[in-house]
Amino acid sequence: MNSSPVSIGVTVIAGFLGSGKTTLINHLLTHADGRRLAIMVNDFGALNIDRELISEEEEGLISLSNGCVCCNLQGELASSIEGLLINRGERLDHVLIECSGVSDPARVVSVLGYPSLRRRCHLDAVMTLIDLSRSLNSSQGELRALLQSQIACADWLILNKADQALPGIHAELKENWLLPNARVIETEQARLPPELVFWRSDAPVSLEPSAKDAIHHHTGIAELGLSSHSFEHRGAMDGAKLSKLLQGLPGAILRIKGVVQLEDERQLELQRAAGQLETRPFPHRDTPGTRLVFIGQTAECDWPALDRDLQALTR
Template sequence: MTASTLGVTVVAGFLGAGKTTLVNHLLAHAGGRRLGVMVNDFGALNIDEALIDERRDDLITLSNGCVCCSLQGELSSAIESLLAQRAGRLDHLLIECSGVSDPARVVNVLGYPRIRARARLEGVITLVDAALDREALAPALRHLVASQVEHADLVLINKVDLVDEARVTALEDALLLPDSRHLRTTQAALPPDAVFLPRLSTQPAKRPRDGSDGAATSLEALGLRSLSWECEGAVATQPLRELLDGMPREILRFKGVVRLDDGRRLVLQRAAGRLTSQELDASGQGGSRLVFIGEQAPAPWAWLAHRLECLAS
């Protein structure tokens, strides 16, 4: 492997573990490094509009040399396209997996000869929500979380400020492998040098090398379904509050941006039963967009569809 190949770090973890928070943190503390970021939805990155030099359907170029690319379609094609267009202008590439994917798939793709000639895997970082209730997950989801940890070079037990020491320790005992390298973090505040300076994979990698794609990751196989909702106009505050207050527990995760009728724009996220919000620049473009994922039971989705109709009216 030559020094001219682009270093790649894969960011993995279950729904709501803090993957996008980590990516945002690394973008904000790039230290002059020109980062490429591949995500399933860069709308959640909350990029400061003042930093954007160019915006296209699937690519955002920032004034500090960083690039954010929407990871849609065939994974290998998306990686090859970014490498062909931008590799010479980037110092490092971050690939954020979806919350229901196994990093083994990305690791295998990075091993394709035509890709590894231009990119080298420097490590897999898996985030775990410290409040994760593994026992409440269906068996397929528990297996997915275990596989995400098993394939990691570094595990971040994130949001440790939200639970007590006993719960964090119990999670570590239940989930980590005996030789797992791990850190505890708040707001996914991993020191950037831990990613960019020494190479994570210089130590013996703990993840399996059997060439498998890891755990099942299709929504159907995991017993999940998803729903995307968009609204061009403003959203009334009271119907939104009723939706948030009554969200069924079967809806495991949602996130998105809403434009309220009082002029505010908010990023909303819910994971592990916790709702967080962040106010954005009200002058930003776009309406409201929310993505939900949860168990397949029909009743919660019927309730959600009704509430979303009220939200848009």
């Protein structure tokens, strides 16, 4: 079996000041469920992680009680990320990067494409939070350009503080800010379902909240009007036709991830991140075949039709 290092997924979390990025980080930490995470924070102030999660602090590094680590992005961005992956990569399952509220996530996306990092990690998604309790229309000049870039770069947009939404804010966003095919999820207190961030292509997505989820008032994907669909095939798939099919899927399908078996016996990990369909070698799976998982907006997704289209590409 190939002994190449496993590529670690990276989720970039962006959004303007006060949109709820740190609240989302804390929520994901609380629902890590044994996953080993690293949280890298690129911000002006001190790390702002809930105190009950902290077990030990060093300069620029916090050890968390659930086995995660949190650190500041100090110095040059690429070297900071590479240093983390070299020193702790074998003990990590996922990396979260919280951008400063006044930074463009496109810079982080660009850095993750450096050859020195692509061997160790890959972009899983860019999430941009938008505060529904504030209007963006008054933003002008460089600030307006920054907000537009934060929104345009997002794999999906988290419309946060839905319980405090301004009257007419949705129409304002749709008319002036959101791209036509923007993938949008509404949350209160940034309670994004953790399975949208921490899920594997070789495991089913559960729609049923656990007892722990209930204690923490966890919002599941079904409560957000979302559903999941899994597709499995033991044989090979036509890679070119599959790519064309997935590229043409509607924006209502928010998440695509899986492992694809090709006719030449290669396996590829496949996902849609930052609006692009991406593949990479997947040499660490013993079971041949294809498994794909989709998450989408229930009312707009025709899962049976998708299943028929996928079956037509099997060999």
